[in-house]
Amino acid sequence: MSLRAHVVVRRGALLVDVELAVADGEVLAVLGPNGAGKSTVLRVLAGLLAPDGGRVTVGDDVWDAEDRHVPAHERSLGMVFQDHLLFPHLSTTDNVAFGLRTRGVRKAEARTAAARWLARVGLDGFGDRRPTQLSGGQAQRAALARALVVDPRLLLLDEPLSALDARTRLTVRAELRRHLAEFAGCTVLVSHDPVDAMALADRVLVVEDGRVVQEGTPAEVARMPRTDYVARLVGLSLLPGVGRGRSVELDCGGAVAVAEDAQGPVFVAVRPGTVALYLARPDGSPRNVWPATLVAATPHGSTVRCDLDGEVPLTADVTATAFAELGLQPGTRVWASVKASEVAVYPR
Structure with a gap:
């Protein structure tokens, strides 16, 4: 050294x-x-x-x-x-x-x-x-x-x-x-x-x-x-993939829309606080929305950290109030949504 x-x-x-x-x-x-x-x-x-x-x-x-x-x-x-x-x-x-x-x-x-x-x-x-x-x-x-x-x-x-x-x-x-x-x-x-x-x-x-x-x-x-x-x-979700312009095809099989042009091997990083959860598919046509299953929920300060399994595995932070109002628990099927502008992408 x-x-x-x-x-x-x-x-x-x-x-x-x-x-x-x-x-x-x-x-x-x-x-x-x-x-x-x-x-x-x-x-x-x-x-x-x-x-x-x-x-x-x-x-x-x-x-x-x-x-x-x-x-x-x-x-x-x-x-x-x-x-x-x-x-x-x-x-x-x-x-x-x-x-x-x-x-x-x-x-x-x-x-x-x-x-x-x-x-x-x-x-x-x-x-x-x-x-x-x-x-x-x-x-x-x-x-x-x-x-x-x-x-x-x-x-x-x-x-x-x-x-x-x-x-x-x-x-x-x-x-x-x-x-x-x-x-x-x-x-x-x-x-x-x-x-x-x-x-x-x-x-x-x-x-x-x-x-x-x-x-x-x-x-x-x-x-x-x-x-x-x-x-x-380090609670962010870090997903490897290949950039195809404004979309990244993930190695795990899903795809993520991004706000910046991306080409070749890249990483996609998603912060837990930018992931929104719904019990039904959200109205409109958000560019990033995926079905997922809540596999674990852990109190994390003033929020609840939710580990999600699906074609795009993510971690989401929701308020304790929202967690209760949605009736979330391990095994609950949800829809996860992330704005393309909230997705970070950079070369591998």
């Missing part, structure tokens, strides 16, 4: 004690609820916060130890923040070139490298614009170029997609996946969104109350949640 870290930080009543390891070319997603300690871990890795204990190494280089703390500007890393944090007074080119300039690269050489990276992230011709003249997606692409232009050994992504609208998020997520696949260093992604983790990460680390509660591939974590938070986090 290129990155090895044992992060120990006391934040008030919370003791963060997290160990992680990431290989070159690997993407690790750190997931957890607000206040769990995941941002603290990221700040330590970035050199923005000195830990109270533990050790951080990248290859043979020691960044943090009992008697050593390498500051952020001396670490071989790139970082992308939720709100991109581009310098408003600089052009897009100079924003991307900034890291190279701080490392002593001549201005002309740095701007040339920045222009190459802007072209790679689809911003060729946008170099003279200020950040306020860029869309949210364009600004985040520029922030990614700024992080990667320095050829870092470690790339840190702090909720890089959460500030984007749904349509832009799908596009930027796909582009980010491509760039991460080409990145030779190790990547740590902090996110609260399981779809981002499923789409981008090779492994997932779940942190609660400052401790690692589960680790594994996204599929392993989704299949065997170990805490209530993990169960809610």
Whole structure:
């Protein structure tokens, strides 16, 4: 493993004690609820916060130890923040070139490298614009170029997609996946969104109350949640299939209508809260409606989590009141409906 870290930080009543390891070319997603300690871990890795204990190494280089703390500007890393944090007074080119300039690269050489990276992230011709003249997606692409232009050994992504609208998020997520696949260093992604983790990460680390509660591939974590938070986090239904335009033919035999054009092998992800249940087929002609059988029902906070079996196996969350009014129980035949706009689809 290129990155090895044992992060120990006391934040008030919370003791963060997290160990992680990431290989070159690997993407690790750190997931957890607000206040769990995941941002603290990221700040330590970035050199923005000195830990109270533990050790951080990248290859043979020691960044943090009992008697050593390498500051952020001396670490071989790139970082992308939720709100991109581009310098408003600089052009897009100079924003991307900034890291190279701080490392002593001549201005002309740095701007040339920045222009190459802007072209790679689809911003060729946008170099003279200020950040306020860029869309949210364009600004985040520029922030990614700024992080990667320095050829870092470690790339840190702090909720890089959460500030984007749904349509832009799908596009930027796909582009980010491509760039991460080409990145030779190790990547740590902090996110609260399981779809981002499923789409981008090779492994997932779940942190609660400052401790690692589960680790594994996204599929392993989704299949065997170990805490209530993990169960809610990965409670989405993830269905493999083949995109045929605005429809995905599922490997299990059903089909799902989607709002975005999809081609080739894809995953369809459906959140439990977007699944509506009816005792009779709903009126009109919804694009996604399937017969199903309720096979299990589990109280889940203020809702009841319903596991459904059918041509499209799903999980639905309904309120306790609706569950009672519908007279649901294991074995009940229902109709499940999901709006195409609520279905997430991304490449396998």
